[in-house]
Amino acid sequence: MDEVFKALADGSRRSLLDRLHARNGQTLNELCEGLAMTRQAVTKHLVILEEANLVTTIRHGREKLHYLNPVPIHQIGERWIKKFERGKLAALSELKRQLEKRDE
Amino acid sequence: MDEVFKALADGSRRSLLDRLHARNGQTLNELCEGLAMTRQAVTKHLVILEEANLVTTIRHGREKLHYLNPVPIHQIGERWIKKFERGKLAALSELKRQLEKRDE
DNA sequence: ACAATATGCAACTAAATGGTTGCATGTCAA
């Protein structure tokens, strides 16, 4: 889970995920198009995404196809964000209460 | 949004959020208890959480009370994770299909 | 008033991060 959060912390990596979400199964070179970064920089980002299991790759001849794996993102939602949803209203009203009695 | 992702990337910061989720409105010293970190390190983490608007503080005399703000977490779920939920099954079946025809 | 308590600020350090360049390897197509 920590690897996933770390992988998602970088904007370039999130936009790579966006690109794969828009069109799945792209090659490295396709993913590089229009980016202000060298191919090697993109490679490094993709390795980090792979290690976090957010991207899966398949070699096809000399090409490497990249596929989005949405499962870890889903798990962040289920296992982490949902925890904070419970008690969200309670936290907010407590926060409001404390802010209001600030001037006591 | 980027600040929130960055803030959540660190395990120590996520566990500070956990602590506030367990008990809201703790002082700096309370949040330091039992952690393998100096108070100053915790302060820095809390500053980052505040800048990401994940934590709000209220001074109360010489104490500083920390309150969890669950809104940015909720927004990550709504604005970001949900985007990848749509098309999740499509992505997974495409991924499976590609993995299976690997040996062509 | 003053000692204890709670937090703030600044300088410094080590390691991680995001990026680069240069070269190597593997695959395809004419």
Next chain:
DNA sequence: TTGACATGCAACCATTTAGTTGCATATTGT
């Protein structure tokens, strides 16, 4: 078979990050 194309590997660099130590300031209880 050979040149072009797609990707891989390694060394290097600058900046950011996570942490430390030391000292300063502000508040409170006796």
